[in-house]
Amino acid sequence: MENRSILLVKRPEGMPNQDNFKLITKDVPEIGDGEVLIRTIYLSVDPYMRGRMNGVKTYADPFELNEVLSGGVVGKVVESRNEKFQIGDIIEGRLSWADYAVSKGDNIRKIDPSLAPISTAVGVVGMPGLTAYFGFLDIGKPKQGETVVVSGAAGAVGSTVGQIAKIKGCYVVGIAGTAEKCKYLKEELGFDQVINYKTDNVKQKLKEHCPNGVDIYFDNVGGEISDAVIRRINYQSRIILCGQISAYNLQSIDSGPRVQGQLIQKSALMQGFIVGDFAKQHREGLKQLGQWVSEGSIKYRENVIEGLENTPDAFIGLFRGENTGKQLVKVNNE
Amino acid sequence: MENRSILLVKRPEGMPNQDNFKLITKDVPEIGDGEVLIRTIYLSVDPYMRGRMNGVKTYADPFELNEVLSGGVVGKVVESRNEKFQIGDIIEGRLSWADYAVSKGDNIRKIDPSLAPISTAVGVVGMPGLTAYFGFLDIGKPKQGETVVVSGAAGAVGSTVGQIAKIKGCYVVGIAGTAEKCKYLKEELGFDQVINYKTDNVKQKLKEHCPNGVDIYFDNVGGEISDAVIRRINYQSRIILCGQISAYNLQSIDSGPRVQGQLIQKSALMQGFIVGDFAKQHREGLKQLGQWVSEGSIKYRENVIEGLENTPDAFIGLFRGENTGKQLVKVNNE
Numbered sequence: 302m303e304n305r306s307i308l309l310v311k312r313p314e315g316m317p318n319q320d321n322f323k324l325i326t327k328d329v330p331e332i333g334d335g336e337v338l339i340r341t342i343y344l345s346v347d348p349y350m351r352g353r354m355n356g357v358k359t360y361a362d363p364f365e366l367n368e369v370l371s372g373g374v375v376g377k378v379v380e381s382r383n384e385k386f387q388i389g390d391i392i393e394g395r396l397s398w399a400d401y402a403v404s405k406g407d408n409i410r411k412i413d414p415s416l417a418p419i420s421t422a423v424g425v426v427g428m429p430g431l432t433a434y435f436g437f438l439d440i441g442k443p444k445q446g447e448t449v450v451v452s453g454a455a456g457a458v459g460s461t462v463g464q465i466a467k468i469k470g471c472y473v474v475g476i477a478g479t480a481e482k483c484k485y486l487k488e489e490l491g492f493d494q495v496i497n498y499k500t501d502n503v504k505q506k507l508k509e510h511c512p513n514g515v516d517i518y519f520d521n522v523g524g525e526i527s528d529a530v531i532r533r534i535n536y537q538s539r540i541i542l543c544g545q546i547s548a549y550n551l552q553s554i555d556s557g558p559r560v561q562g563q564l565i566q567k568s569a570l571m572q573g574f575i576v577g578d579f580a581k582q583h584r585e586g587l588k589q590l591g592q593w594v595s596e597g598s599i600k601y602r603e604n605v606i607e608g609l610e611n612t613p614d615a616f617i618g619l620f621r622g623e624n625t626g627k628q629l630v631k632v633n634n635e
Numbered sequence: 636m637e638n639r640s641i642l643l644v645k646r647p648e649g650m651p652n653q654d655n656f657k658l659i660t661k662d663v664p665e666i667g668d669g670e671v672l673i674r675t676i677y678l679s680v681d682p683y684m685r686g687r688m689n690g691v692k693t694y695a696d697p698f699e700l701n702e703v704l705s706g707g708v709v710g711k712v713v714e715s716r717n718e719k720f721q722i723g724d725i726i727e728g729r730l731s732w733a734d735y736a737v738s739k740g741d742n743i744r745k746i747d748p749s750l751a752p753i754s755t756a757v758g759v760v761g762m763p764g765l766t767a768y769f770g771f772l773d774i775g776k777p778k779q780g781e782t783v784v785v786s787g788a789a790g791a792v793g794s795t796v797g798q799i800a801k802i803k804g805c806y807v808v809g810i811a812g813t814a815e816k817c818k819y820l821k822e823e824l825g826f827d828q829v830i831n832y833k834t835d836n837v838k839q840k841l842k843e844h845c846p847n848g849v850d851i852y853f854d855n856v857g858g859e860i861s862d863a864v865i866r867r868i869n870y871q872s873r874i875i876l877c878g879q880i881s882a883y884n885l886q887s888i889d890s891g892p893r894v895q896g897q898l899i900q901k902s903a904l905m906q907g908f909i910v911g912d913f914a915k916q917h918r919e920g921l922k923q924l925g926q927w928v929s930e931g932s933i934k935y936r937e938n939v940i941e942g943l944e945n946t947p948d949a950f951i952g953l954f955r956g957e958n959t960g961k962q963l964v965k966v967n968n969e
Contacts, residue, residue: 352900359900523895537912542899555893561857562889564907565876566686566693571905573898578871 304329305609306369306399313354316550316620321354322370322613329401338380339392339402339409344609344630345373345423346616347457348521349575351549370398373423375412377635386411391635393422398612400632417594419635424457424627425601428576430590432543433461433519435579438469440541440572441517445470448511450530453521454492455482457601457627458543461590462519463492464599471517474510476503476526478622485625490600503529514538523547528557534567542573550620602626638663639943640703640733647688650884650954655688656704656947663735672714673726673736673743678943678964679707679757680950681791682855683909685883704732707757709746711969720745725969727756732946734966751928753969758791758961759935762910764924766877767795767853769913772803774875774906775851779804782845784864787855788826789816791935791961792877795924796853797826798933805851808844810837810860812956819959824934837863848872857881862891874905884954936960 303326310323332338350372353364364370374396378386383406386392394409396402412422424430436458443449449466453459454475463486466473475492477483483495494510496503507515507529514535520527523545531540548555564571579586593599604624606615609632619628637660644657666672684706687698698704708730712720717740720726728743730736746756755761770792777783783800787793788809797820800807809826811817817829828844830837841849841863848869854861857879865874882889898905913920927933938958940949943966953962 520895523893527895542895545893545896545899548893548896555896556890557893559857559879559882559889559891560894561854561861561876561905561907562879562882564905565879565909566907568908568912569906571895571898572903573895573900574902575899578902 302329303327304399304401306397307609307612308367309354309364309370310367312356312366313351313550315552317351317354317613317617319613324610330403332380332382332403335383335405337378337383337386337404337406337409339374339376339394339396339404340379341374341376341396341400341402341609341632342391342635343375343420343423344398344612344632345428346612346619346628346630347372347429348544348546348549348619350616351620371395372398373428374402375419375422376402391419391422393427398609400609416591420603420605420627420629421594421601423629424603425461425594425599426587426590429457429627430461431579431583431586432576433458433465434586434590435576435582436541436543436574437462437465437517437519439579440570440574441519441539443469443471443517446472447516448472448474448513448535449517449519450474450476450507450511450515451519451521452476452526452530453544453546454486454495455479455625456521457624459519459521460486460490460601460626461599464490464593466517467491468593468598474507476522476530482625485602498526504532507533517541519543521546523555525557531560531563534563534569536567536569538567538569540569540571542571546620603629605629605631607631636663637661638733638735640731641943641946642701643688643698643704644701646690646700647685647884649886651685651688651947651951653947658944664737666714666716666737669717670737670739671712671717671720671743673708673710673728673730673738674713675708675710675730675734675736675943675966676725676969677709677754677757677939678732678946678966679762680946680953680962680964681706681763682878682880682883682953684950685954705729706732707762708736709753709756710736725753725756727761732943734943750925754937754939754961754963755928755935757963758937759795759928759933760921760924763791763961764795765913765917765920766910767792767799768920768924769910769916770875770877770908771796771799771851771853773913774904774908775853775873777803777805777851780806781850782806782808782847782869783851783853784808784810784841784845784849785853785855786810786860786864787878787880788820788829789813789959790855791958793853793855794820794824794935794960795933798824798927800851801825802927802932808841810856816959819936832860838866841867851875853877855880857889859891865894865897868897868901868903870901870903872901872903874903876905876907880954937963939963939965941965
């Protein structure tokens with residue numbers, strides 16, 4: 302039985318491209334005592350992976366050259382020598398970009414397919430959902446009636462943040478890059494206002510849509526969009542730094558107006574985080590997210606590309622703003 | 636009886652100079668019912684006043700053109716038609732740059748001269764001390780053994796921060812601009828290491844003096860010094876933004892490397908504040924600071940210029956780094 306997998310063979314310089322990746326085929330690995338063999342169903346591609354492709358230690362260890370890439374996976378247990386997992390179990394974990402992966406059981410969790418579609422375990426009821434949940438609630442500490450701005454609003458994290466903000470009674474302004482995304486945010490997800498940063502004058506629209514200033518800014522993109530939002534923050538506002546996708550492919554230092562003066566004038570907080578900071582609370586977060594999704598108070602969309610071989614394309618597409626909602630690769634049928 | 640006072644007659648462009656100020660002489664004002672007349676003993680000049688000299692609303696209202704400037708004052712009650720204050724009381728408050736000021740009693744507090752020298756009421760047991768106390772403790776949340784870097788370390792706020800950090804068991808590195816200041820910090824105040832940013836290679840020295848990275852950065856200066864410190868912050872570090880004196884006289888936008896990416900990689904916090912954010916806790920802070928000063932665990936220095944007419948000089952000197960410790964103007968004898 303064959304096992305295809307995708308290696309990182311060249312570190313991207315700037316925007317990633319096909320030459321950075323290579324698909325190879327080997328035999329399916331054998332499992333030892335205590336291990337399980339997992340067949341990949343869905344692979345998740347996420348912007349943060351770009352950072353791991355540089356050879357530099359950040360919060361996550363860098364991907365090694367000529368090694369198989371890895372990320373969020375939903376898969377099925379097809380062999381088991383671990384008493385905690387049975388053949389047929391659906392699991393989620395950080396596993397290889399491959400048809401099959403071996404796990405000792407410590408980096409995977411069982412999914413109950415009766416609660417929600419299994420793909421959501423790497424989406425709205427998984428890492429991106431938790432990122433939205435803890436970043437917005439624990440750092441943002443939203444109060445009813447506050448104005449919330451979300452950049453990268455149509456992505457997996459941003460679209461969840463906006464909806465949690467609505468649940469909490471906030472006024473929500475989303476920033477995204479296509480008319481279709483903006484329409485989706487406003488008409489389907491209930492955002493109060495949207496800004497298309499590619500066609501609108503962002504400064505002008507922020508002034509128009511945030512007449513009372515900005516109390517919480519959930520930032521996925523950075524760069525000039527953030528410069529414009531930060532100019533409008535209120536006293537004791539909170540800036541939640543989740544991602545800076547505008548900077549991930551820059552080949553020079555990301556420079557701009559220093560924010561410190563503005564943060565002092567407004568007694569404002571700016572806080573970076575990753576979902577792992579809240580690891581002890583993940584179970585509680587997943588429970589709440591699952592409930593909101595099943596009640597319909599959080600909606601989600603998935604953008605699914607078929608075929609392991611198309612994973613690099615799906616990943617590169619993230620930086621072109623091609624996805625509305627969660628970007629997934631369907632690798633094998635359930 | 637004559638009353639000299641100093642007006643702001645021209646808004647500074649860049650570095651302030653004598654032409655921005657004018658000394659005038661009028662009669663001492665008469666007081667009405669409920670008011671007190673105060674003779675100024677000490678005037679405090681502080682870097683934050685530079686922001687108020689621009690015609691722009693920040694956290695404090697701008698100074699008006701052709702009006703008397705104001706700031707922290709220690710004075711003596713010389714007339715009283717307010718039952719809460721007696722002739723001879725020593726008070727502290729935000730009052731005019733003048734020989735005499737009138738108060739309704741709501742913006743002044745009585746000082747007990749037996750507890751500490753009265754000048755400390757606008758220094759280490761006053762606004763700058765409280766700024767150090769709440770910024771460092773409430774935002775920084777120091778833990779024993781952590782590495783703390785303080786910029787503007789020889790100023791009224793910075794020198795207090797470093798000593799509170801030592802009381803809390805931290806390892807403290809101060810950054811200042813003269814050999815004399817560095818010597819004072821290390822030999823008299825007990826800083827563990829010092830960096831002279833005018834003669835040392837700041838990046839290199841930070842690497843040398845902070846081998847375990849930086850857990851707390853208390854920032855009074857901003858600019859390239861901060862860029863260098865922020866490169867060395869640790870996971871879940873705290874950057875306390877108190878001032879950005881390097882930027883106060885800039886005539887162009889203060890630009891530099893964006894900090895957001897680094898804050899995300901380190902799950903780090905950056906928080907601006909002013910002392911007024913902690914107004915409800917000021918009494919508690921003053922009590923603790925007073926105790927530390929009387930025990931000798933916090934030392935302080937004052938730089939005193941004599942004569943109201945020299946107040947502009949004292950103020951301008953702040954931006955030349957002329958003061959070690961608190962900059963005061965002695966206006967009248969006690």
